[in-house]
C-alpha cells in the first residue's frame with residue numbers, strides 16, 4: 252500500500268459533520284427540484300371557464316402554486332449558497348460575530364449563517380422595532 256493516502260490529514264469530527272450536511276443538502280435540493288418540477292407541470296393553464304366562479308378559483312390555485320414555487324426556489328437558492336460556502340471552507344462561521352456556529356445548530360438548521368446568540372439578538376431587535 253502506498254503511504255500517501257495515510258499521510259493525508261484525518262478529518263475532524265466537525266469536518267465530517269459538515270461533509271454529512273453537504274450530502275444532505277444535495278439530497279434535499281434534488282428532492283425540491285423534483286417537487287418544483289411536478290408543481291410546474293400541475294400548474295393550471297389560463298383557460299377561460301364559462302363560469303366566473305370557476306375561473307376565480309382556478310386563478311387562486313395558480314397564485315398559490317406560484318407562491319409555493321417561489322418559496323421552494325428561495326430555499327433551493329439558499330441550499331446552493333450553503334453548498335458553495337462549504338466548498339469554500341467558509342461554512343459554519345457566523346456572519347455576524349465570526350465565531351464557529353454550534354454543530355447541533357448546524358444539524359438542526361443547515362442553511363443558517365448566524366450563531367444562536369446573534370440570531371436571538373436579531374430577533375430581539377426585530378421585536379423592538
Ligand SMILES: [Zn+2]
Nearest residue numbers: 345348366369
Ligand atoms: Zn454570531
